Amino acid sequence: xxxxxxxxxxxxxxxxxxxPTHDELVLDAFRRWGYLxxxxxxxxxxxPETLPDLEFEGEAAERGRQIYCGSIGVEFMHIPDPAIRRWxxxxxxxxxxxxxxxxxxxxxxxxxxxxxxLQSRYLxxxxxxxEGVVALLPLLDAILIDASARxxxxxxxxxxxxxxxxxMANIVGTPARDLFAGFEDVDPKSVLxxxxxxYHMGATGFYDTGEGREVKxxxxxxxxxxxxxxxxxxxxxxxxxxxxxxxxxxxxxxVMVHGDSAFAGQxxxxxxxxxxxxxxxxxxxTIHVVANNWIGFTTEPKAYSSTRFGTDVAKRLPxxxxxxxxxxxxxxxxxxxxxxxxxxxxxxxxxxxxxxYRRHGHSEIDDPTLTQPLLYAKIxxxxxxxxxxxxxxxxxxxxxxxxxxxxxEDLDEAQQQxxxxxxxxxxxxxxxxxxxxxxxxxxxSMEVDTGVPAExxxxxxxxxxxxxxGFHVHPKAEKLxxxxxxxxxxxRPIDFGAAEALAFASLLDEGTPIRLTGQDTRRGTFNHxxxxxxxxETVAEHTPLIAAAKGDAYFEVxxxxxxxxxxxxxEYGFSRDYPEALVLWEAQFGDFVNGAQxxxxxxxxxxxxxxxxxxxxxxxxPHGYEGQGPEHSSARLERFLQLxxxxxxxxxxxxxxxxxxxxxxxxxxxxxxxxxxxxxPKSMLRHKAATSxxxxxxxxxxxxxxxxxxxENCQRVLFCSGKIVHDLRAEREKRGxxxxxxxxxxxxxxxxxxxxxxVFDRYAEARKLLxxxxxxxNQGALSYIRPLLEQVSGGRPLRTIxxxxxxxxxxxxxxxxxxxxAALLQLAFEA
Numbered sequence: 001x002x003x004x005x006x007x008x009x010x011x012x013x014x015x016x017x018x019x020p021t022h023d024e025l026v027l028d029a030f031r032r033w034g035y036l037x038x039x040x041x042x043x044x045x046x047x048p049e050t051l052p053d054l055e056f057e058g059e060a061a062e063r064g065r066q067i068y069c070g071s072i073g074v075e076f077m078h079i080p081d082p083a084i085r086r087w088x089x090x091x092x093x094x095x096x097x098x099x100x101x102x103x104x105x106x107x108x109x110x111x112x113x114x115x116x117x118l119q120s121r122y123l124x125x126x127x128x129x130x131e132g133v134v135a136l137l138p139l140l141d142a143i144l145i146d147a148s149a150r151x152x153x154x155x156x157x158x159x160x161x162x163x164x165x166x167x168m169a170n171i172v173g174t175p176a177r178d179l180f181a182g183f184e185d186v187d188p189k190s191v192l193x194x195x196x197x198x199y200h201m202g203a204t205g206f207y208d209t210g211e212g213r214e215v216k217x218x219x220x221x222x223x224x225x226x227x228x229x230x231x232x233x234x235x236x237x238x239x240x241x242x243x244x245x246x247x248x249x250x251x252x253x254x255v256m257v258h259g260d261s262a263f264a265g266q267x268x269x270x271x272x273x274x275x276x277x278x279x280x281x282x283x284x285x286t287i288h289v290v291a292n293n294w295i296g297f298t299t300e301p302k303a304y305s306s307t308r309f310g311t312d313v314a315k316r317l318p319x320x321x322x323x324x325x326x327x328x329x330x331x332x333x334x335x336x337x338x339x340x341x342x343x344x345x346x347x348x349x350x351x352x353x354x355x356x357y358r359r360h361g362h363s364e365i366d367d368p369t370l371t372q373p374l375l376y377a378k379i380x381x382x383x384x385x386x387x388x389x390x391x392x393x394x395x396x397x398x399x400x401x402x403x404x405x406x407x408x409e410d411l412d413e414a415q416q417q418x419x420x421x422x423x424x425x426x427x428x429x430x431x432x433x434x435x436x437x438x439x440x441x442x443x444x445s446m447e448v449d450t451g452v453p454a455e456x457x458x459x460x461x462x463x464x465x466x467x468x469x470g471f472h473v474h475p476k477a478e479k480l481x482x483x484x485x486x487x488x489x490x491x492r493p494i495d496f497g498a499a500e501a502l503a504f505a506s507l508l509d510e511g512t513p514i515r516l517t518g519q520d521t522r523r524g525t526f527n528h529x530x531x532x533x534x535x536x537e538t539v540a541e542h543t544p545l546i547a548a549a550k551g552d553a554y555f556e557v558x559x560x561x562x563x564x565x566x567x568x569x570x571e572y573g574f575s576r577d578y579p580e581a582l583v584l585w586e587a588q589f590g591d592f593v594n595g596a597q598x599x600x601x602x603x604x605x606x607x608x609x610x611x612x613x614x615x616x617x618x619x620x621x622p623h624g625y626e627g628q629g630p631e632h633s634s635a636r637l638e639r640f641l642q643l644x645x646x647x648x649x650x651x652x653x654x655x656x657x658x659x660x661x662x663x664x665x666x667x668x669x670x671x672x673x674x675x676x677x678x679x680x681p682k683s684m685l686r687h688k689a690a691t692s693x694x695x696x697x698x699x700x701x702x703x704x705x706x707x708x709x710x711x712e713n714c715q716r717v718l719f720c721s722g723k724i725v726h727d728l729r730a731e732r733e734k735r736g737x738x739x740x741x742x743x744x745x746x747x748x749x750x751x752x753x754x755x756x757x758x759v760f761d762r763y764a765e766a767r768k769l770l771x772x773x774x775x776x777x778n779q780g781a782l783s784y785i786r787p788l789l790e791q792v793s794g795g796r797p798l799r800t801i802x803x804x805x806x807x808x809x810x811x812x813x814x815x816x817x818x819x820x821x822a823a824l825l826q827l828a829f830e831a
Contacts, residue, residue: 023060029053030061031089032077034068035323036308040355042327043378045294045301046308067092071331076320084346088320091338099330101393103210107137108329108386109404111166114176117411118165122183124365128199130163131359133291134385135332136257139354140171141209142336143255143287148213150344151250154240155207157219158233159257160226161199162291162358164219167257168427172217173205176411178425180418200224202611203427218428221611223602226262230272231566232603235573237283242578249284249347257289260353261296264310268598271566276317276349280517280558281570285343288314288351292326293358298371311353319349326356329389357382437579437673439614442647442750446672449700450665452506454490457697460505461488463548472536480530493691496681497528499657502697503664504545504555507582511551512668515578517558517571518586518620525588525622528685531557560585564595568619572603575617582668583617590621590635590679591809597639604675605643614673618664623653623679624723625774627817634775634809637748640677641784644749651749653679653722655706658692659746662702679722689726704752706744707759715739716768717759718828719789721748721781724774731825740829741766748781751788760793770799772828774821776806801828 020028037048048069056064068074076088111134118127130136144155159167168174182198202221206214220236222229233254241248263269275281290311296304304310311321320342322335332354339350357379361368369376390400438446452460465481467473473481480497487498494502504514519525522532533542545555560567568585575583587593593600607613621635640651650667654660660680667676684690706725718728718740725744732740743759745752771789773780782802790798803820 023058026056026058026060027064029056030064030068031092034064035073035075037065037069038073038323039070040073040323040325041294042325042355042382043294043357043375045375046355071325071328072335073323074320075315075323078315079318079320081318084318084320087342087345088338091341096330096334097337099333101330101389101395103141104138104329104333105386105389105393105395105400106403107141107170108134108384108389109400109407110170111137112384112386113404113407113411114166114169117408117415118183119364121415125183126197126199126363126365127165128161128163128363129358129360130166130291131384132293132379132382133163133326133354133356133358134166135326135329135356136163136289136291136354137166137170138329139289139332139336139352140167140255142333143253143340144171144207144215145209145211146337146340147250147253147344148209148215149211150340151247152215152253153251154216154218155253155255156233156237156240157217157255157257158222158229159219160222160229160259160262161224162259162293163257164199164222168203168219171207172203172219173207174203174427175425176414177417177421178427180415181421181425184419184421200610201427202613204429221607221613223598223610225598225602227258227266227269227272228565228569228598228602230256230258230269231275231569232573232576232599234272234275234281234283234286235570235575236577237286237573238281238570239574239577241283250344252283253343254283254286255289256286257291259296260290260292260294260301260310261299261304263288263290264305264313265296268565268569270313270316271561271563273314273317273349274561274563275566275570276319278561280556280560282347284347286349287339287343288349290351290353292353292355294355295358295372295375297362298368300372309353311351314349314351317349319351321351321353323353323355326354327385327388329385330393431577433577434579434614437614437616437671439608439612439673440647442672446670447701448666448669450662450669450702451698451700452502452665454694454698456506456509457502457694458489460502460509460548461485464488464501464505464544466544466547467533467542471533471540471542472538473533474536476527477530477533487694490694493688493693494657494661494697495528495691496657496660496685497524497530499661499692499697500529500664501531501545503661504582505548507665507668508545508548508553508555509550511553513549513553513578513581514545514555514584515571515574515581516556516584516586517560517567518584519560519562519588519592521586522557522559526682526685564592565597565599568593568596569599569603572599572607572615572617575615576613579614579616579673582664584620585617586620586680587622587635589632590623591631591633593619593621593635600640601643605648608648608674609646615675616667616673618667618676618678620678620680622682624682624684625817625821626683626723627814628682629813630808634779635679636779636809637679637775637781638779638783641749641781644784647674647750649675649677649749650747651677651679652747654746655722655725655744656690656692656696658696658699659702659706661692661697662699663746666702681723684723684726687726689729702746704745704747704755705759706746707762708741708743711739711741713739714741714763714766716770716829717741717743717763717766718770718772719743719745719785720772721745722774724772727821727825728772728828731829735829737829745785748785751785753788753792756789756792760796768799768831769793769796770801770828770831772801772824774803774824775809776803778805779809799831801831
């Protein structure tokens with residue numbers, strides 16, 4: 001008989017309860033450890049543990065085993081909040097509510113017949129069958145029924161490939177005809193050079209809960225990088241909730257369906273979990289469902305998880321984890337209801353671990369017996385879940401026969417309809433708020449004026465520096481505010497920080513919402529922004545820009561956790577459902593963006609090409625060679641240029657504060673919605689050479705290139721971009737050179753062909769054309785821009801001045817950098 005320790009129990013003393021009885025302590029042991037002895041795996045791979053702490057006899061022990069060691073095992077005793085622990089305990093120990101077994105059986109029949117139909121009609125095609133975890137369908141159904149009764153109107157669903165097609169057909173509401181058209185490959189020319197596979201495509205539809213309520217379902221488009229979509233969906237839910245006038249948390253529900261191997265192994269999942277309760281990121285809780293077939297492609301659990309359950313990563317949150325046997329549909333429905341109710345009650349994440357198996361290989365063209373021969377010998381003997389559930393639920397055999405025949409007839413008819421379609425059907429519809437925005441190739445007719453009259457800027461300058469009466473501003477911040485006001489009045493040149501603040505204020509004044517997040521973004525890595533002021537005596541916060549907002553505009557700025565992949569992907573998601581907002585993500589240093597390469601590749605760069613989805617997300621990436629070492633010098637401009645194609649993004653490096661002002665306003669005001677990658681300055685943030693006069697902010701538009709019109713009898717033209725522009729101008733002045741023009745290319749992509757054609761015409765007599773860059777020869781814009789400049793020049797030779805090729809982005813010390821920089825500048829004028 002194990003020893004019963006009162007303090008180890010639920011926390012009776014701390015909760016003001018009387019000392020527990022022996023039976024209560026016995027039950028408490030099962031609450032704590034019962035999940036380890038639960039009957040969770042239909043194939044017996046996860047054997048219930050024999051635990052000394054559970055070796056009790058008697059009525060209380062029997063009750064504990066029945067509740068906590070059956071088809072449901074729940075981990076909740078790690079949660080510090082006693083109210084949550086009591087809630088889970090009460091729900092588990094209450095009598096289970098009745099289940100509509102016919103509704104469950106219908107979903108199981110539809111799901112497994114759909115998969116078997118695909119297997120027979122499209123043999124050799126990948127479909128990533130739901131068979132083995134088909135109870136996912138009644139699980140989602142139960143969540144939707146419960147959530148809709150609590151006010152949910154929309155569900156955003158993140159889901160990787162496993163079971164995705166079946167979920168589209170049976171939950172999302174995608175007609176089977178349209179899915180079969182994908183297998184028939186109708187209209188193949190429509191996706192030449194683009195598109196995506198059918199089990200990555202997004203879809204929208206309505207789900208009938210059967211109780212007079214419909215829920216709009218949006219299944220997010222998803223790449224093969226599995227959980228990369230998780231933070232995207234969180235960001236989209238946040239944006240959708242922000243549009244709701246009341247009860248936004250209940251009205252929009254995020255549900256994420258994960259694979260077991262991905263849940264345990266993908267770092268972006270852990271990053272996403274960490275966002276759950278952070279200010280600026282919370283969405284009122286996410287329901288996480290792990291479609292757990294206890295295998296990853298060919299990899300065994302012992303090779304992808306260090307712990308018994310791959311869901312242990314979720315213990316970083318104070319949330320319950322429900323494990324449930326996927327071959328017990330009634331238990332699955334019960335857990336789904338509890339998960340939905342829990343999320344509504346506590347507004348935090350909850351995890352459902354649906355444990356089943358995978359009837360086929362990773363895909364249907366894979367032979368799993370090569371790596372798991374004994375396991376698949378067992379699986380071959382497993383009946384379809386609908387067949388076993390029809391027996392255990394007592395379904396009328398005649399009704400079952402009639403219903404299955406009807407399902408088969410419907411699938412036959414749908415296939416014939418799909419094969420007869422001439423055009424590939426659209427699986428999703430965009431919300432109405434996308435009607436005013438467009439993608440595709442750049443069209444000059446979309447340009448808008450971005451200038452703001454000097455008088456209005458002066459008025460806005462008053463707004464962005466105003467603080468509440470009695471607010472104690474830090475002396476350094478106070479000095480910055482004084483200077484910023486002088487800049488807005490035209491009394492001193494405008495630096496980048498002031499230009500940004502005025503761009504934001506003017507947009508807010510015109511009704512444009514702004515969301516700015518990133519690493520140390522509220523203050524700014526380089527002490528240049530101070531968008532949130534801190535009272536030095538009370539630590540109260542004040543955000544001056546909020547006062548500039550008019551109409552539906554708002555300004556929000558948040559410091560992000562030190563994560564790149566999830567945070568950037570979150571903002572991409574937010575931009576997807578708030579296209580009228582200026583949404584920005586900032587890296588602490590440009591090289592930090594390296595940690596977000598998957599979201600950049602899969603969503604930002606390719607989202608329009610693969611899925612027809614647009615985004616206006618802005619990335620602010622501090623970039624510049626200033627002797628700060630290899631890590632904090634480069635935002636890897638070359639990588640973005642390599643990703644650029646078909647006008648899928650904009651890549652800019654504004655050379656002055658005024659250019660930055662117009663660039664931000666252009667991004668918000670144009671109807672052309674493309675990601676904007678900005679190589680922002682560091683030392684040039686306040687440098688006199690990069691400042692602008694107030695009149696420049698009143699000029700009509702952003703200039704793709706900044707010409708050098710004062711040069712006469714030009715013999716040498718230096719093309720460049722970024723900080724090197726100002727270094728070259730300073731060197732020119734130092735040398736007293738008068739026959740060299742320095743052309744700043746502030747927009748690298750889309751390539752400003754027309755603007756540069758005019759430059760070559762003006763300097764047709766120049767004997768030497770050079771491209772000059774700070775970056776090593778194998779980095780920066782060189783390989784991208786050299787052939788383009790030579791093409792626009794009519795084939796004239798272009799010399800290049802750059803650092804030697806290097807495996808790292810920059811020289812490692814200030815002195816070494818200064819030596820290389822001097823040599824580079826010398827070559828620019830003497831080569």
